[in-house]
Amino acid sequence: MQLTQQTDYAFKTLIYAAVHSERLVNISEISHYYNISRSHLTKVIAKLTKYQYLISIRGNQGGLKLGTDPFKINLGQLIRDFEQFSIIECHSENNQCNISEQCRINHIMADALKSFLQVLDGYYLSDVITNPNLISMIKG
Template structure:
């Protein structure tokens, strides 16, 4: 399993926004330049994050992008799922009928447990936890 490049860019954009002072906005060109994200790719990502309710966008001279909630309230899982959809290590984890071995499959419990651990870890990790500690 590998996080898509789009999800990685989305996470980097969110970290950039989380590091800003509250009530500040960043232009997409600032984010793209500082995070080395192709601007056209970032535009699609910003749209998806906005639809998911994770960021606010505004146009105009004083426009830009900002977090919709505080970094303490936004999990890594929310961002990954906004971009890539639900996490699935194997097609059988969410739909056991897709396994040709059915209930006798010896690997499905491992995939399900591993997926649950990953989802729980990403759900419990907020952007505030990722940011460097003040004074560190």
């Protein structure tokens, strides 16, 4: 299973905001730190604020901060919010497969996806940011 770049950027943005929870962060510094295109990151941040993972504060002293406690940001839910899971054609809305009625691969892939998400449902952003080495590396 491969997650999209958008989901990867969402993880990185939330990690950065969580590590810098004592202050507001901005798109430019996150983009610079991870060497991510600002325009790509802007789209990800718009989605993160839509789902209330981040709060955007406008104005001269504005910036971004986590919208909720890192202990409440579930990684499985974050992935569900960012990904469209069409692992194989018969999972998609545009299924054109002529054997999908008789084939069991759809059910097998659905079970695999369920297991994948079930594992991630057991983890939170707080589990990611507890490593002191990671914190010191991001804080510089």
